[in-house]
Amino acid sequence: IAHQISPPFAYIINLIFETSSVPDELKFANVTPIFKAENPAELQNYRLISVLPAFSKILERLI
Template sequence: LAHIINRIFESHYIPDELKFAIVIPVHKSGDSTNFQNYRPISVLPVFSKVFERIMHARL
């Protein structure tokens, strides 16, 4: 895992697989047929979250 993350930093290229997220609408309150009563929640891959934390620590 560390080797892969170091290679990403060396190459300055982030794979497309780390850039995708599944967006799930979550109902806030009110009428469930009104789209304004939903908020988007992005579900990211676990490796993407690990990479993001390591990048934040290095910055």
């Protein structure tokens, strides 16, 4: 399906580069706290993991 996805994907990427603005939908991430060690009641014992949309990851590499 790459040949079907490529034209709209390229259009969106080019539009982002031309306007120098990224849509708000691509700026949101799902943040999940992952427990590291020791006392689970202390917030500093958690590491935050951000899961970004795949499109955002591709755009980040292009930039």
